[in-house]
Amino acid sequence: MDRANVAACWEANAETWTRQARAGYDLYRDALNTPVFLANLPPIAGLAGLDIGCGEGGNTRKLAERGARMTAVDIAPTFIRHAREAEAEKPLGIAYLEGDGTALPFAAGSFDFATAFMSLMDMHRHDLAIGEAARVLKPGAFLQFSILHPCFAPPYRKVLRDEAGNVRAIEVGRYFDGIDGEIESWHFGAAPAEVKASVERFRVPRFHRTLSEWVAMVVGAGLAIEHMAEPRVDAQTAQAVPYLADTHIAPLFLHIRARKGAAA
Numbered sequence: 395m396d397r398a399n400v401a402a403c404w405e406a407n408a409e410t411w412t413r414q415a416r417a418g419y420d421l422y423r424d425a426l427n428t429p430v431f432l433a434n435l436p437p438i439a440g441l442a443g444l445d446i447g448c449g450e451g452g453n454t455r456k457l458a459e460r461g462a463r464m465t466a467v468d469i470a471p472t473f474i475r476h477a478r479e480a481e482a483e484k485p486l487g488i489a490y491l492e493g494d495g496t497a498l499p500f501a502a503g504s505f506d507f508a509t510a511f512m513s514l515m516d517m518h519r520h521d522l523a524i525g526e527a528a529r530v531l532k533p534g535a536f537l538q539f540s541i542l543h544p545c546f547a548p549p550y551r552k553v554l555r556d557e558a559g560n561v562r563a564i565e566v567g568r569y570f571d572g573i574d575g576e577i578e579s580w581h582f583g584a585a586p587a588e589v590k591a592s593v594e595r596f597r598v599p600r601f602h603r604t605l606s607e608w609v610a611m612v613v614g615a616g617l618a619i620e621h622m623a624e625p626r627v628d629a630q631t632a633q634a635v636p637y638l639a640d641t642h643i644a645p646l647f648l649h650i651r652a653r654k655g656a657a658a
């Protein structure tokens with residue numbers, strides 16, 4: 395699938411996605427993924443940062459609240475419009491631009507750090523996206539990103555439960571299928587049934603690469619991996635918030651921080 399088709403899918407998702415994410419239905423993001431991402435982020439106060447694939451901008455705002463001078467790009471104009479409206483309502487100095495993560499509209503060496511929250515794996519060319527992120531970083535700067543875990547969320551994934559409904563195991567398959575734009579249709583699982591019934595499912599183009607291919611792309615872009623994380627909930631939270639319980643058994647997300655050489 396090419397760039398234009400990916401952009402069209404995300405533009406079609408953007409209105410409902412923004413409304414539902416802001417209503418708290420992107421529970422994996424808000425309750426697990428973003429808190430772990432931020433906990434593992436080096437200090438960013440005063441730094442110039444780029445958030446790649448920012449969506450409605452909620453995570454970009456968290457970076458700005460930590461004192462970073464943020465720029466953010468997304469391919470879907472409706473996401474950028476919503477992000478700008480939130481910025482206008484409560485300014486944090488964020489510049490939101492419509493832009494393609496695989497061809498960033500910035501000069502080489504423009505940023506002290508870059509982030510990509512659950513977006514690189516949605517881009518039509520992961521290699522170009524990582525290469526572009528590396529290009530716009532200053533020497534010594536870092537890229538931190540989260541993706542669907544290549545090992546535990548490949549194209550086939552099923553959560554297996556026991557008779558009481560407790561998560562018992564994760565079944566995975568098609569790990570070596572390098573898919574390029576297979577459409578997955580889904581709702582935010584945490585949305586109430588009546589909310590789900592009132593809107594079309596999201597249509598998300600899936601691109602899958604193996605763990606070793608991800609590492610090869612990062613290293614090939616001239617970045618050195620310095621930190622990785624696999625967010626999970628503890629047993630108590632799994633019991634209290636069954637929606638997140640799968641991450642107590644095996645990770646759904648992978649976080650990587652990688653740094654550009656100081657001499658680059």
Ligand SMILES: C[S@@+](CC[C@H](N)C(=O)[O-])C[C@H]1O[C@@H](n2cnc3c(N)ncnc32)[C@H](O)[C@@H]1O
Binds near residue numbers: 469473
């Ligand atoms: C799963 S959403 C994540 C959004 C946001 N980072 C968050 O955490 O809420 C993936 C985002 O990647 C964006 N995206 C997909 N392909 C892109 C590309 N080539 N360039 C920029 N953004 C892209 C989509 O529009 C969407 O906003």
